[in-house]
Amino acid sequence: MLKQQLKLINANLPLLDKEKLCTLTIENGLWTSITKQKGYVKEGQANDLENMDEATVLNLEGKILLPGLVDAHMHLDKAFSLQKVGNSSGxxxxxxxxxxxxxxxxxxxxIKSRIIRAALMAVSFGTTAIRTHLDFHIRWGKEVAFRTIEAAIExxxxxxxxxDIQLFPLTPFFHFTEEEINILEEAMQMGLTGFGGAPHLSQTPEKDIDIIFRLAEKYDCPIDFHTDESxxxxxxxxxxxAKRTIDYGMKGRVTVDHxxxxxxxSIEDAEKMINKMIEAGLKAVTLPGANLYLQGRHDSFPVRRGVTRVKELLSKGVPIATASDNIHDPFHPFGRGDLLQIGxxxxxxxxxxxxxxxxxILKMITEIPANILGLNGYGISVxxxxxxVIFDAITPEELxxxxxxxxxxxxNGGWLIVPGKQKSWNNPKIxxxxxxxxxxMTLTL
Structure with a gap:
């Protein structure tokens, strides 16, 4: 049931103040006030979260409240494909x-069923915005490539x-013909968010990067690259x-993942690369689950684990989020779209x-990826x-x-998930x- 007015007391907001509880009010789906409390508030008319159905005042009892989680890098179209597509070497x-x-x-x-299942699973853990990369296998022809695009848009x-879902096609890396570029542009006109790709897999990476920047300039859209997953x-x-980001005046609109x-x-070489990223205003995403699983497979000892230099990037001021990447597919057989687990x-x-x-790390699954996705009106602010999302925990450490x-x-003015009910989804459409x-998906196995 939608609540036009709702008051939350004794809310724990670790992104705003780790010391004080807060009282918040909502009207018509917007934050209207956020007030720090002097101590624990007792309000006779307040219901707790176990008895919330008709409540206009809810006592969170010190539970953590965060803005909706933001997953800056997923592959919804590949999710739950592991039973059909294996990977014996890992x-x-x-x-x-x-x-x-x-x-x-x-x-x-x-493909559409996989996207919906994976997206809703992420929502069930608190995610309210996703950027997903979509395979664009033009090598099998336009019809095959467009199956994924059409499924994702639907x-x-x-x-x-x-x-909220943003769509970025993984552009070809085997070759890049004029016909393929025309088909990619047609896909963009169908309603994609920006351009992506994995140039490190190409034999001509710089040429491919240049093509993507020209297309992004033409369509005035952001770029999100799988970058140096090696x-x-x-x-x-x-x-x-980084060089092309500066050349095309796209500072703040280019994201590099992995x-x-x-x-x-070496530390010296890494610092040079990070300084170039800073100069170009690049944003970044780390994918620790998948990269811990995939990287170092050809090493004997020591085994490289692949997770990028997160602390160094943070210390230099590079906005870096952490994200889910793949779920139950040949790239990563695990995962469930739970950003708390990824954190x-x-x-x-x-x-x-x-x-x-x-x-x-809480910021790396909320505020930082929201900035990467360019979300408007995001965050706990009037x-x-x-x-x-409210979590059944009272400190970030406990979380x-x-x-x-x-x-x-x-x-959007109502509860999507209410734990403890016979049906957790609080919406029959969902x-x-x-x-x-x-x-x-069960029928197609």
Whole structure:
């Protein structure tokens, strides 16, 4: 049931103030006031979260409240494809090869069902905005390439009241013909958000990067590259990306993801690359789950683990988010689209466990990726949209210790998830989409 007015008391807002509880009010889906409390507030008319159905005042009892989580890098179209596309070696190379051959046999409905299931699963853990990369296998012809694009656009439209989804095609890296460029432009005109690619996999990376920048300039859209996902310290396409970002005046509109080779470089070389990133105003995303799984497969000892230099990038002021990447597919057989879990993996992989570090990781799944996606009206601030998630924990340290399953998710003036009910989804439309996507995928196994 939609609540036009809602008051939240005893809310714990670690991104705003780690010491004081707050009282917040919502009207018509917007934050209208945020007030720090002098202590714990007792209000006779307040309901707790276990008895919230008709409540206009809710007592959060010190539970953590964050703005809706933002996943800056997913592959929704590939999710849950593992049973059809394996990877016996566990390498990135085999994953790319196997999926690129399997994709021609997937129907549009199958891809759409995977996208919806993975997106809704992420929403169930508190995610309210996603940037997904879409395979664009033009090598099998326009019809195959457009299956994924059409499936993603249809899924985005069906989910638009539930989660914001940005769409970035993974452009070809085997070759880049004029015909392929024309088809890519046609796809962009269908409603994609920006251009992506993986130039480090190309035999002509600089040429491919230049093509993407020309297209981005033509369509006035952002760029998001898979960048240097390699254990080889000599793989440095980020250098050319930084140069072209400056040449095209695109500071703040280009994102580089993975950056695994940065971790394999000497400190001196890494600092040079990071300084070039800063000069170009590049934004970054680390994908610790997938890269811990994929990288170092050809090493004996020591084994490189691939996670980029997160602490160095943060200390230099590079905006870097952490994100889910792949879910249950040949690139990464695990994951569930839970950014809290990804935050914990980030903490382990980067030795970030101090109170300051933990709060930084919270920003890496909220404010920083919101900035990367260019979300308007995001965050807990008067006048912004009241899209948020409440966790059953009272400190950030407890949050990452317990990974609480109970999460109350509010968006667009109403509750999406209410734990403890017979049906957690508090919306029959979402329940139907969830059930249908799971049922369809079971039938296609």
């Amino acid at each position: 390498t990135l190379e085999e994953a790319v090869e196997n999926y690129s051959y399997a994709v021609k046999d997937f129907s549009k409905q199958e 899924a985005k439209n069906e989910l638009k009241t539930i989660v 254990d080889d310290p000599n793989v440095r396409t980020v250098n050319h990306i 950056l695994c080779s940065l971790a394999a470089m 914990l993996i980030t903490a382990y992989a980067t030795h970030m466990g101090s109170p300051t570090d933990i709060r930084t 006048g912004n949209k009241a899209n948020f 990452f210790t317990l990974l609480p399953e109970r999460r109350w998710i509010y968006r 329940e139907r989409l969830w059930s249908h996507s799971k049922s369809y």
